[in-house]
Amino acid sequence: MKKLIGIAAAGAMLVALAGCASGGAASEGPKPLDELVVGFAQVGAESGWRTANTKDIQASFEEAGIELKFSDAQQKQENQIKAIRSYIQQQVDVIAFSPVVETGWDAVLNEAKAAGIPVVLTDRAVDSKDESLYESFLGSDFIVEGEKAGAWVLEEFADATEPVEIIQLEGTTGAAPAIDRAEGFAEVIAENPNLEVVASQTGDFTRAGGKQVTEALLKSNPGVDLIYAHNDDMGLGAIEAIEAAGLVPGVDIKILTIDAVKDGMQALADGKINFIVECSPLLGKQLVEIVKQINDGETPEKRIITEETTFTQEQAIEALPDRQY
């Protein structure tokens, strides 16, 4: 056993030494792009959104001519830590990853720092006091998404003289996107006192949840004008419930969602949803930019927000044919 520990310690020292060496090399100046190596540790393939995220990152690096080492952690933190350690050993130039969970990264990130390899977080943040452990965090700002949704409601109901009844379908209770999307939305619609959220329940980000909640809430709040769903799937469930109640979704009751996955965009193009705020998984190009900046010796912004847009029904019809996810 002691022997094993000894070997492990020696190995760690070797890695650290090698790390120092590569750290020195990096400061010599920018490498040509085709000599750059980036290691990416993905969460897994748990949703269509994630699959699109993976494909976009792989395609973007191929297009830029930068070598990408890719690993899939199958939603397990220990796999992701193993992958990051192996990237450190291989002395890649930049490590990027979407943390499975928020905590428990300090040790492995310190190893990367000691080896002089910059780390970029994508899509999800880590909960660490030491911000020097990573170069930059690239991902969506859920509060901004909620604000964009609220802004559309303000405009859509700008000349409403009577109170507008809104039902909010929240995401999984306690999840960051659910909390932030509710917060951003509430802040913006507070501007117009006519806009009132009459009921707000969680639909757990699922279609079945969205449907069941809407069914019940439509009966206790028959005068509802708008449904704001924290993701497309719950909005799609709400459509079913509204149709079952003999009403026309998008006309009798307006629907506003966040995400813009393919099924949601289809419903938007069909006129059943009125407006979608995008939460894009396509952050490959921005990640390539960050890698290039680091390579050129520049310091990227600490917080970079994914380039995202919003879709009206007309824009959805146009965008739908080349939608990747």
Next chain:
Amino acid sequence: MSALLARLVAHRLFWPVVMLLVLFTINLIAFPGFFTVTVRDGHLFGSLIDILRNGAPTLIIAVGMTLVIATRGIDLSVGAVAAIAGAVACSIILGSPEPGSPATVAVAVTVALLISLVLGVWNGFLVAVLGIQPIIATLILMTAGRGVAMLITEGQILTVNSPPFKALGSGFWLGIPIAVIIAAVVFGVAALVTRRTALGMFIESVGINPEASRQAGVRARGLLFVVYTFSAFCAAIAGLILTANTAAADANNTGLFIELDAILAVVIGGTSLAGGRYSLVGTLVGALVIQTLVTTVYTVGIPPIATMVFKAAVVTIVCLLQSPTTADALSGFRRRLAVRAGKGVAAS
């Protein structure tokens, strides 16, 4: 009169039914139109109809679970089996040239149900032949099954556009939700087959004492195969209804935690997890209590962060009221009251 009341209170379904009525009353206060059932677009429409329709999958799974629990077993894999059934049906419908034709849907449903039989036989094999404890044996399929469903759907939510399939979950026949009709048929068949034949008694005897029933000539092994297969079959039916309800197979979420709801329904209905005597009517009441609870949360507008606490409180109250210790304490209290009243009468 008081003797009748005492017998009523002593009945094991008394407290669950009272709880159901209390929940109904809370709903009625929060939303006066709660009991209103109207006909809209040629079908029944109202909160009670929603409760029946949304509660149908839980009830169907709970019926299968009741029989498993009666043999002193448990089936944790039902949620995963439901997800697999939905994933299989949707991928067959999506892959066919005519997704909207009833024949395609019939094939998809049949294949999904056949696969569930295989999964049930697997559970039965682990429990009856290899003698693995049921909670461990079915845990295997519970964790692996969702992975299988993910493989079938390739990690995507499969949306199907097939009116006959969708009807399973949200359609109506003679104004009644098809899901409710299916649940009624499953419930009726289970009740008839186990209560009109000796099967129910065999199941109970295996649950009470497997060794004694084996020596008395009950073939416990075959019986275990039957109940686990039936449970998986019920789970698949429920999975098809859940999937059809939103016309989309979501391997991650279809039937997630439904095994816990089903077990809870069985327990609220008065069937002991220690096996033996079971009550299908009790399970029916239990499933209704659980679904009404969900609806109550929405109608009363309980904030999502407090939902779990509210549900836990209701379930705790039902279980406390049902427990034999509480019942004894209550009846002792009543007896003392009666004695005191009797003394009062004698003195005057």
